[in-house]
Amino acid sequence: MLLRAKSPCDLSYADVTPKSVYLNRRKFLQAAGLAGASILAGRGLWELAEPSVPAFAGTKLSVSSKSPFSTTEKQNTYDDVTHYNNYYEFGVDKTEPAKNAGSLKTYPWTVSIEGEVKNPRKISIDEIVKLAPLEERIYRHRCVEAWSIVVPWIGYSFSEILKIAQPTPKARYVAFESFYDPREMPLAKYAGIDFPYVEGLRLDEAMNPLTLLCVGMYGETLANQDGAPVRITIPWKYGFKSAKSLIKIRLTKDEPPTTWSRLAPNEYGFYANVNPHVDHPRWSQARERRLGEFFKRDTLMFNGYSDQVASLYNGMDLKKYF
Amino acid sequence: MRRLLTSQWTKALVFVFCLLPLALLGWAALHNGLTANPIEYITHTTGDWTLRLIVITLAITPLRKIVGQPDLIRFRRMVGLFAFFYGCLHFTTYIWLDKFFDLRDMWKDIAKRPFITVGFLAFVLMIPLAFTSTAGWIRRLGGKNWQTLHRLIYVTAIAGVIHYYWLVKSAVIRPLTYAAIVAVLLLWRIADRLRPKAGAVKELPAKSDPQKVQA
Numbered sequence: 001m002l003l004r005a006k007s008p009c010d011l012s013y014a015d016v017t018p019k020s021v022y023l024n025r026r027k028f029l030q031a032a033g034l035a036g037a038s039i040l041a042g043r044g045l046w047e048l049a050e051p052s053v054p055a056f057a058g059t060k061l062s063v064s065s066k067s068p069f070s071t072t073e074k075q076n077t078y079d080d081v082t083h084y085n086n087y088y089e090f091g092v093d094k095t096e097p098a099k100n101a102g103s104l105k106t107y108p109w110t111v112s113i114e115g116e117v118k119n120p121r122k123i124s125i126d127e128i129v130k131l132a133p134l135e136e137r138i139y140r141h142r143c144v145e146a147w148s149i150v151v152p153w154i155g156y157s158f159s160e161i162l163k164i165a166q167p168t169p170k171a172r173y174v175a176f177e178s179f180y181d182p183r184e185m186p187l188a189k190y191a192g193i194d195f196p197y198v199e200g201l202r203l204d205e206a207m208n209p210l211t212l213l214c215v216g217m218y219g220e221t222l223a224n225q226d227g228a229p230v231r232i233t234i235p236w237k238y239g240f241k242s243a244k245s246l247i248k249i250r251l252t253k254d255e256p257p258t259t260w261s262r263l264a265p266n267e268y269g270f271y272a273n274v275n276p277h278v279d280h281p282r283w284s285q286a287r288e289r290r291l292g293e294f295f296k297r298d299t300l301m302f303n304g305y306s307d308q309v310a311s312l313y314n315g316m317d318l319k320k321y322f
Numbered sequence: 323m324r325r326l327l328t329s330q331w332t333k334a335l336v337f338v339f340c341l342l343p344l345a346l347l348g349w350a351a352l353h354n355g356l357t358a359n360p361i362e363y364i365t366h367t368t369g370d371w372t373l374r375l376i377v378i379t380l381a382i383t384p385l386r387k388i389v390g391q392p393d394l395i396r397f398r399r400m401v402g403l404f405a406f407f408y409g410c411l412h413f414t415t416y417i418w419l420d421k422f423f424d425l426r427d428m429w430k431d432i433a434k435r436p437f438i439t440v441g442f443l444a445f446v447l448m449i450p451l452a453f454t455s456t457a458g459w460i461r462r463l464g465g466k467n468w469q470t471l472h473r474l475i476y477v478t479a480i481a482g483v484i485h486y487y488w489l490v491k492s493a494v495i496r497p498l499t500y501a502a503i504v505a506v507l508l509l510w511r512i513a514d515r516l517r518p519k520a521g522a523v524k525e526l527p528a529k530s531d532p533q534k535v536q537a
Contacts, residue, residue: 076358079358080358083357083358084357084358084359088492088493092492092493094357094358094359095357145491147359147362190493190495191492191493192492192493192494192495193492260491263492264491264492282435282436282437282488282489283435284431284435289359289361289362291358291359292358294361294419295422296420
């Protein structure tokens, strides 16, 4: 397979964001007045996503294609998805990240790709957003706490990153690390877990086209509390696997430690596949409450993505590897 | 101070204060303030207030002795009954909004999940206390028996804290804060019992006077 990064010159910012959309943003016009040249050079977009704009403000992203992986289920509202979050660095109550995540500086932003790769590199958010055509993927998202939402994410398959990085033959896992700075996240010390937040996937899971490198939602850049500027989204696993605000992607030989499993290995496993037949020790996983619905609904195996991912686990005892 | 504590108005004020959490919940419901997951929010809020009011009832006896204001006892029954009231709301949200009155599912939950088991225990133990909270029942049972029965509130408090502790994923600071307060309030009682009451005439709770019954 030919693994070659698309030259950054192949796309301009006009491809990412239609000028008509962002030109009418007052902030853009102000910035343009001050530093038009640098914006034309490609800095504008992510500067607009900076959190001097409130935590839930976004910059429009244009999407080149709809995805066959998208569900047709009713989407949750933007308000739900931005005001009911688990992002413990910004407080442990669901409503706290919306209030506190504004302190996260999402530009400039660099993600380091390292470990068992032929091509280790640091890649800026500007490059990330142009690396592959952006798709809208409307995914079900099932939290381990037995609630769920439907979100129109924007991004592309994570495998595009691996094409650039070129894993060595030794690479068997991918480790993710989220940004952590106690100065921007003063509430993190009360969360009861160690930061930075770390997660991981088996390499074949990471290669699965459903695994999304996500830079936006609802047609815009991500809100800070939803993991701006770039996160991973793995729709067949419990939400805690989908690490937010990534700064490091490391290919490894061995299974990497993961935050929740390190904290309570009997409750949270490395795999954390959505599975109605394997309960959390303290509560049932058979049903879930879709936000906005009164009655609980049945939880589906692999969150309804069995066709795409069940084969990854052939022959595995999913009660043991929960 | 005595006049203030014995005034009917103070009692009315405490009553209103105890209803405030429910009023705020109603206000939030009307103004889209119950978060994206209203059922969870209602469950957590009613649970929080059950535990808080239990802690307040447990604090009344130490407080009245420490600050020398025995009249504080006048509020204990009311606060205790409000703790039971919020406990009922909490249990109702669980069995109605979470289990949709599926009793079999509920029993399975109670048997299988320790945090539900202890929560249910804490709730069930409050029922006889609420039922026998009247002056008539104190008379019928006799002050001593009544007092012994009402020590069940200690078990409820401990079970309530464990219920909370087992519920949270990682942020144990809040349940541990409750645990610390309950521990202090219970240890104070032990210390109070062990302390030699120098020269004091032992005060026997009169069967007919609920005001003198202490726990």
